[in-house]
Amino acid sequence: MKRFFCSCGAEIFFDNTICVRCGRLVGVDAEGCEMFTLKPKKNGLVAATVGYNTRYYRFCEHRSQESLGCNLLIREEDSGTQCVSCRLTRVIPDQSIPRNLVRWRTLESAKRRMVFNMYKNRLPFENRYQNPVNGLCFDFLEDRRSNPNLTNDVVYTGHSNGVITVNAAEADPQYRVTVREEMNERYRTTLGHFRHEIGHYFWMRLIQGTKWEWSFKQLFGDHNEDYDAALKRYYAEGPDPNWQENHISAYASMHPLEDWAETWAHYMHMNDTLETATAFKMLDVDIDQTEFNIVLNKWVELTVIMNALNRSVGKPDAYPFILSSTVYKKLEYVRELIVACRY
Ligand SMILES: [Zn+2]
Ligand SMILES: [Zn+2]
Ligand SMILES: [Zn+2]
Known part of the structure; x- marks a missing residue:
């Protein structure tokens, strides 16, 4: 995640509804991937200044702290009462x-x-x-x-x-x-669950029945393999004993579609964390553009630091994973797919 700043100069964080320094209202335009300081206007609108322009939004109906405390904004032209x-x-x-x-x-x-x-x-x-x-x-x-x-x-x-x-x-x-x-x-x-499940959605949306299906099978295996039988086998016999050679997690060895969802979720963790580290100037990686070997080397360096920091405050490792060369290839496939299919 990138960093956001209030018009007063203080840093504001993704979940904030007000700036803790100056008390101004703040909110997130998810579609525009921006976070703004806001001024209340007439008719329930709030205004954000972007360069020389003013953009108008409404609050999500779940914004109050008694409700969900949702700080996502609804664009003026959108007639919905809830955010995206x-x-x-x-x-x-x-x-x-x-x-x-x-x-x-x-x-x-x-x-x-x-x-x-x-x-x-x-x-x-x-x-x-x-x-x-x-x-x-x-x-x-x-x-x-x-x-x-x-x-x-x-x-x-x-x-x-x-x-x-x-x-x-x-x-x-x-x-x-x-x-x-x-x-x-x-x-x-909870975030890991959402990233895993949305991985299944994007498999259906971006891979199923497309030219990506063939290369998917080469890397992850045949998605037509009997899912219920694989599930039963997994819970009866446990994961593939050599799962670390080919999979990001033990659960990923259950079925090619679970391997996919686990790998996708993992890529999303990397994507978000590398962006955060880059925003804080700890390193300089553009996960979409940088050569993938370099991305992975930087990622491993970063996770060593993350784990060491956690141990220093008596917490378990933030990143309890080891990546094999097969997993590298699977993660690179996720990146290729995302870069090719984006709108
Ligand atoms: Zn402020
Ligand atoms: Zn909302
Ligand atoms: Zn799953």
Whole structure:
């Protein structure tokens, strides 16, 4: 993520609704990948000064702190009441249960960051209103483990034809840590879930039935392999014992489509983190342009520092991954695809 500054000169951060130094209103134009200081105007509009021009926006209806604290802006010409991220959500967990607001907020906060990355990478997508058949939407669901009044025993986080289902309990740190331990995972975050699931969406959108399918098969394997059988095998026998040679994570060895989603999510972590490090002048990498070997060398250098910093404050490694040469090739494929398919 790049850095943003208020008109008073203070740094403002992606989730802020006001500048903490001067108290001015601030907000994010996700489509334009910008964050602005805002002046209230008539008719519910707010104005941002951009060079010699003024742009007008409205606030997302979820902006208040009692609601989601959503700071994304709606462009003046857009007649919606919700921002481009909030309007992607189709089902929310039962709001008569108080802790579900906290869960919904946590999920939306991670989703906003992911949506901003999608615009930043100029990835083509449609929402469910634009494309009712396989446009993108999110269902945040509970199951009986967190709400005994429901009929669903288990809600699995996953993607199907544009619908991304997320178990709302993934917003609870305690639940996430428990599942991470049970599944013997080294990394489990809400942002990681969103990046993984959107990877499935972009597979459907950018690879399925296109000229990219052939090269996908060469690198990741045959996506037509029986998914249910692979899933059963994975949970019965565990991951491929040599998974580190070919995959970014143990789970990625389950099926070519999971390998894809894990690799995509990983590329998005790199993409965002390298941009942040470059914005803070720790290094100088343009992940789209720089030769990919150099990108990876810089990335490894950076992650060594990230892990060392975390250990110094008594935290587990921020980046518990080792990249093999096969994983390098898969990550490069993700970059090639994104650069070729952007709008
Ligand atoms: Zn300020
Ligand atoms: Zn919003
Ligand atoms: Zn998946």
